[in-house]
Amino acid sequence: MPDATPQHDFLDPEILSAVLTLPLRARQAMMGSVSGMHRSPVKGSSLEFAQYRKYVPGDDLRRLDWRAWGRSDRYFIKEFEADTNLRLYLLVDASGSMNFSGAAGESRIHYAQKLAASLAYLASHQGDAAGLIAGAQDYRKEVPAKRGPTHLGILMDQLAEVRPQGETDFISLIHETAEKVSQRAMVVLISDFLFPLDTLSEALQHLRYRKHDVVMFHLLDEMETSFSVDRPTRFVDLENISSIVADPAVIKTRYLEAVDSYLSEMSDLIQTSAADYHRINLATPCQQVLAEFLTGHGGLA
Amino acid sequence: MTFLQPALLLALPLALAPVIIHLIYQSRHRSLDWAASYFLLRARRMVRGINKLRQIFLLALRVLALLALILAATRPLTSQWSFLPGAGSADTLYLILDRSASMETRAPGTEISRRQVAIDQMMTYVKQSSAFSQLYLVDSFTGKPQLVPDVSKLALLPQTEATASSASIPSLLEETLQHIRQIQSGRVDIWIASDLQQSNWAPESPEWNSLRAQLAAEETTRVFLLGYPESEGTNYSISMQEAETYALPSGKKLRLSFQINRSSATAEESEKSIAVELLLNGSTTVHELPLTGDQTEITDWEIPLADELDQSWGRLLLPEDTNLIDNDAFFTFAPSPPRHTLLVSDRNDLIQVAQALTTAPYNPALEYLMSAFSADAISPTEGNFLLWQSPIPESDSLEGRALMDWIASGRSVLFLPPSGNQESAGLSFLGFQWGVEKKFPQTPARIEWWQTQGAVTANTRNGIPLPFQDVEIQRYRQLTVDESSFRTLAESSDDHPLLIEKTSATPGAGRVFALATLPLPAHSTLAREGIAFYALIHRILDESADASSSARSLRIAPSFAEPPGSELLVSSELAEALPSAQKKFYPGVLEKQRDESSVLYSLNRPISEDISNFLTLQKAEQLFDGATIEAISDQVGAKRSDLASEVWRWFLVAMALALIGEAALSIPPRKRPTTAPMSPAQ
Numbered sequence: 001m002p003d004a005t006p007q008h009d010f011l012d013p014e015i016l017s018a019v020l021t022l023p024l025r026a027r028q029a030m031m032g033s034v035s036g037m038h039r040s041p042v043k044g045s046s047l048e049f050a051q052y053r054k055y056v057p058g059d060d061l062r063r064l065d066w067r068a069w070g071r072s073d074r075y076f077i078k079e080f081e082a083d084t085n086l087r088l089y090l091l092v093d094a095s096g097s098m099n100f101s102g103a104a105g106e107s108r109i110h111y112a113q114k115l116a117a118s119l120a121y122l123a124s125h126q127g128d129a130a131g132l133i134a135g136a137q138d139y140r141k142e143v144p145a146k147r148g149p150t151h152l153g154i155l156m157d158q159l160a161e162v163r164p165q166g167e168t169d170f171i172s173l174i175h176e177t178a179e180k181v182s183q184r185a186m187v188v189l190i191s192d193f194l195f196p197l198d199t200l201s202e203a204l205q206h207l208r209y210r211k212h213d214v215v216m217f218h219l220l221d222e223m224e225t226s227f228s229v230d231r232p233t234r235f236v237d238l239e240n241i242s243s244i245v246a247d248p249a250v251i252k253t254r255y256l257e258a259v260d261s262y263l264s265e266m267s268d269l270i271q272t273s274a275a276d277y278h279r280i281n282l283a284t285p286c287q288q289v290l291a292e293f294l295t296g297h298g299g300l301a
Numbered sequence: 302m303t304f305l306q307p308a309l310l311l312a313l314p315l316a317l318a319p320v321i322i323h324l325i326y327q328s329r330h331r332s333l334d335w336a337a338s339y340f341l342l343r344a345r346r347m348v349r350g351i352n353k354l355r356q357i358f359l360l361a362l363r364v365l366a367l368l369a370l371i372l373a374a375t376r377p378l379t380s381q382w383s384f385l386p387g388a389g390s391a392d393t394l395y396l397i398l399d400r401s402a403s404m405e406t407r408a409p410g411t412e413i414s415r416r417q418v419a420i421d422q423m424m425t426y427v428k429q430s431s432a433f434s435q436l437y438l439v440d441s442f443t444g445k446p447q448l449v450p451d452v453s454k455l456a457l458l459p460q461t462e463a464t465a466s467s468a469s470i471p472s473l474l475e476e477t478l479q480h481i482r483q484i485q486s487g488r489v490d491i492w493i494a495s496d497l498q499q500s501n502w503a504p505e506s507p508e509w510n511s512l513r514a515q516l517a518a519e520e521t522t523r524v525f526l527l528g529y530p531e532s533e534g535t536n537y538s539i540s541m542q543e544a545e546t547y548a549l550p551s552g553k554k555l556r557l558s559f560q561i562n563r564s565s566a567t568a569e570e571s572e573k574s575i576a577v578e579l580l581l582n583g584s585t586t587v588h589e590l591p592l593t594g595d596q597t598e599i600t601d602w603e604i605p606l607a608d609e610l611d612q613s614w615g616r617l618l619l620p621e622d623t624n625l626i627d628n629d630a631f632f633t634f635a636p637s638p639p640r641h642t643l644l645v646s647d648r649n650d651l652i653q654v655a656q657a658l659t660t661a662p663y664n665p666a667l668e669y670l671m672s673a674f675s676a677d678a679i680s681p682t683e684g685n686f687l688l689w690q691s692p693i694p695e696s697d698s699l700e701g702r703a704l705m706d707w708i709a710s711g712r713s714v715l716f717l718p719p720s721g722n723q724e725s726a727g728l729s730f731l732g733f734q735w736g737v738e739k740k741f742p743q744t745p746a747r748i749e750w751w752q753t754q755g756a757v758t759a760n761t762r763n764g765i766p767l768p769f770q771d772v773e774i775q776r777y778r779q780l781t782v783d784e785s786s787f788r789t790l791a792e793s794s795d796d797h798p799l800l801i802e803k804t805s806a807t808p809g810a811g812r813v814f815a816l817a818t819l820p821l822p823a824h825s826t827l828a829r830e831g832i833a834f835y836a837l838i839h840r841i842l843d844e845s846a847d848a849s850s851s852a853r854s855l856r857i858a859p860s861f862a863e864p865p866g867s868e869l870l871v872s873s874e875l876a877e878a879l880p881s882a883q884k885k886f887y888p889g890v891l892e893k894q895r896d897e898s899s900v901l902y903s904l905n906r907p908i909s910e911d912i913s914n915f916l917t918l919q920k921a922e923q924l925f926d927g928a929t930i931e932a933i934s935d936q937v938g939a940k941r942s943d944l945a946s947e948v949w950r951w952f953l954v955a956m957a958l959a960l961i962g963e964a965a966l967s968i969p970p971r972k973r974p975t976t977a978p979m980s981p982a983q
Contacts, residue, residue, distance in 0.1 A: 096336075097337075097338075098336075099334070099336075100334065100335070100336035100337075101334075108336070192336060192337075194336060194338075194339045194340075195339065221336075224336065224337040224340070227340075229333065231331070232326075232330055233330055233331050233332070233333050234330040234331065234332045234333070235333055235335035235338065235341055236332055236333065236334050236335060237335060237336075237338040238334050238335065238336050238338075239336075239338070242338075243332070244335075244338065244341055244342070244345065245327055245330055246341060246344075246345060250348060250352050250355075251341075251344045251345060251347075251348050251352070252344075254343075254344035254345075254347040254348050255340050255341065255343075255344035257344070258343035258344045258347070259340050261343075262339075262340065262343075
């Protein structure tokens, strides 16, 4: 049982109790360093039979199936599925736009922290390794994926210290992660993805090439998607502090068209990238989002 | 472009108010931290061009609307916009309509009068060419500009009806120019419809100098002279001069003095006599009277009267001709009261001169008396005429009140310079005061100019001027006059008024004169060259005595008001169809009850109306020398000119268009009911 005390406000016991019974499973085989509950592409010594193969010199004689030799007078090596642990990498966008507080009143970063913390806790709870990479332009915070309650505590502390600032650099962050994490892992992207999607496509391809299981949590607020602003307003950009004066009466139609176009582009992108994509309204309870994710991702055990 | 209210141009910067408000509003927008600038920028990119243009258009239209409003308020004038509808026509039209009796002469080739022709032509002109113009009627009887709301009903207005009065074109022009300055109109056309009768135009009047200067200063005003000097056929007019009764050994007689004037357009030989119908005491008789030319003076035409007939009225009527309104003359008669002059003076020499002047029988059939009094002993009932050679009293003094009562009773007063050389008070009381004495020891001053028509200094019935030019003046007291209530009847060679008359008298009040010198050898030769002064004194005396007579005569002058309490006894047949209020503008007889007796007033045209003396169009034009004038003999066309006219209406149109455009641009685009989906597309 992890020893991470829920001293951080984003680590909500209510959420944890709701999702703790659900396992976090990867959709594909993982390459863990220790035995775990996840499939591994490497054949190991678990109880689940995998296949026979002919003996080749150099094979461990201990894995020779003597009974098969007795029956067929040939040497066969008996292979079993190797169960391994999961490496969970939580990539949190820490650009200024994550500070946005919309109609729900909760900031996007706080929601992201809740998601990330819950997933890390869940992973740690089932003996998987969890790591954190948060960043924006000129800002990085990184916790390598490790197991154990002590590490979880460190991760939580680091997560709590994430302060969104500056312009987004999430694409670079994904590429860096893809390069850095050589073994298969579950990479969870938590962001508002408010940047040109053509660059995202390349980044997802990069992760897929590295055989990572990619999960995307796309955090948007109702206010952003419906542009429910009623009078001319000075919109101050949270990333670069520049401002735009706009009259919703004039540009609302075009704005909604832009939103439609973006979301449609995102849908196309997901279909080609095979990522597990979740568009989340910040008003939706976090436990509901996690439950849907856990039950839908990799299937129930 | 010029402006009638140039001060309002200072408000022009206000037109920038929308831009300033826009900038302020922009700087005071609510700020909102926004993450989805990505969408915002994309949306802005899509609408930037159109929105920017729309914003600029909106601001421009708002600025334009304000600019147009301010410019409209400044009332701009220009001659450059002649392509616009209504441009070229005046903003305000004034029709100075001569309603004098002579305007009732039939217009050549028509069956209607010149007045009616003028009205018809003006109505046509306004309808065709000046539909946007405001029309003010300045008729010669009321003399006040009145707005005509519906030009098509001009002919039906009581202010355009005929009258048997005279007209004073200079006074009407003066009123019109005052009104123009008062309403501050843009381009103004003044139309003068008149038959150019000399007595109405008074071309020798000094008023014309002032009018010319005023018209020359009014750059946007032009004058159209709608003159009708030509006439056809022969017209006769009759004007009553005197009707008196005498008890002669042969019986009681009525003596009538009147004048028959003839105006003929052709040189053909005219009639030698004319049939005059006399209506007297209910019976009508026709008399064939000989004519002695264009002006026939009938003096002391004796009609036998019944002994018991003391007070009555009568009428002389000429046959119908081209002007019906000047064919009759009414008269009233009653026993004449004695001519009693009162002199307030302590100078014996003046008493002697006054005695000689006022008691010499001007009319042998009448009794003449003179009494000298001190200022505080004026009798309220005795006397017809007062000669006041004493300081002007204070208005609230006993003498002042007695003097006012005297004037109010209809009797006249002639003020003579008091002894001494002190400036006197009294300006607020009577409207004039005595100034210091001016002496001419070497070369005596002379009377340079005097009124020859319509005044006590007028020419004689035969048109001969009174010999005032022979009078020498050694000394006179300067007169300080309130010009609005006095008129000058005679002026000295050094341009000082010598004889003045109060003009703002209340109806029925006596006349007030002031003479600046005394009829004494040390002062003037008025007594020595006695004819002019004698005639002057007796004219005032006769008129003043008439005020106490039971038979009086009235002339229908402009703004005529009947004596209070009088009622119309009889009037001309021409007035039969008219309302009773207008009947009094035609010849007739008024009766006023006084105690147990009554006073009869004969109502007649001013004598000047019967004098067929007309200006030519060229002569009339010369009176406006320096002003923009166009003389039109009998046609009114659509006259346009390059004079600047007001264009404020077009600025209001521009403002309205700008506001409509602004409203159209301000309508928000139709709302899109859809919102972006929050679930991922599958």
